[in-house]
């Protein structure tokens with residue numbers, strides 16, 4: 001029987017340049033306030049000196065344009081003085097001076113603009129990759145979402161080319177594996193699945209590599225694409241069934257195929273059994289439907305960049321593309337061994353950048369998993385509705401997709 005080809009929507013251009021530039025400094029996410037100083041703002045600055053004197057304090061420096069003062073206090077008395085000052089009617093507010101740190105202690109986190117975009121920019125030492133400073137907050141507010149939940153134990157199925165056995169940032173997150181490709185090793189010798197899985201659930205705060213969008217999530221690794229990134233409708237349908245049987249709350253499919261009644265039945269069965277399904281919209285740069293994304297019970301995801309603009313390669317069209325997520329220069333995990341990409345052998349050292357709606361889909365899948373985690377009694381319908389309805393509307397993109405660019409923080413509130 002002739003197989004229908006399912007091509008992984010592989011990155012249009014994967015960097016594979018040696019990533020050698022120095023890691024930025026990092027600090028813990030939870031730190032105590034800075035000792036010996038508090039921030040005070042007065043309703044009328046003319047009252048400041050008198051009020052501070054009542055508490056045995058002198059006036060401090062003004063903080064930029066805020067009109068608040070940074071006041072020196074005895075170490076250990078910060079909280080007590082904040083409470084006392086807050087009760088004074090002349091004080092608008094008093095608050096601790098908090099330590100500002102990197103959001104996670106992962107080496108490459110600052111490159112992950114999709115999770116937190118401060119307008120950061122990078123050029124690698126080889127000069128082969130530049131990420132220009134993007135638009136501040138053109139991101140999915142993952143760091144803010146993690147204050148509510150990191151998705152602990154929520155299972156996300158990645159139906160893809162497998163997940164590498166040798167990447168300490170993502171391999172330990174795999175709780176079940178199955179190989180539907182027939183004959184090949186269960187390892188990822190294509191790279192695509194490892195990259196997608198890392199976007200979902202790479203371990204955060206381990207000093208290493210990247211952070212997943214849902215760092216507490218676990219991965220069901222269903223290998224449906226072979227080591228050339230190709231599979232069949234039947235293997236994909238089997239993978240969907242396996243994912244549901246193994247407790248997947250979300251199923252990510254960064255791949256595309258022509259319509260198939262078998263595939264649609266598998267999709268609908270999974271949805272009816274309680275899984276949210278997410279798929280790439282495609283990299284055609286046009287409005288051509290691909291499946292499973294175009295099925296009604298699958299969220300189809302387009303790609304944006306670090307300016308919240310539609311990626312040039314992204315398939316689009318609000319009639320069937322549901323939502324968008326960053327898909328340009330997305331950092332994630334790769335195998336830590338030689339694998340095949342196209343016709344070439346590639347030696348990867350565990351991390352690289354990827355481009356494609358394949359990278360956008362797992363961000364939405366992870367946001368759905370975070371939403372499940374904060375609403376355990378929800379249904380696929382309510383989770384999908386939450387993720388879609390709370391997306392950030394991006395001016396000028398209304399005809400490209402039905403909802404906005406996903407916002408994980410909104411999805412968990």
Ligand SMILES: [Ca+2]
Pocket residue numbers: 115116117137138139140141142
């Ligand atoms: Ca943000």
Ligand SMILES: [Ca+2]
Pocket residue numbers: 106169202203204205206207208209210211
């Ligand atoms: Ca990490």
Ligand SMILES: [Ca+2]
Pocket residue numbers: 292293294295296297298299300320322
């Ligand atoms: Ca759809």
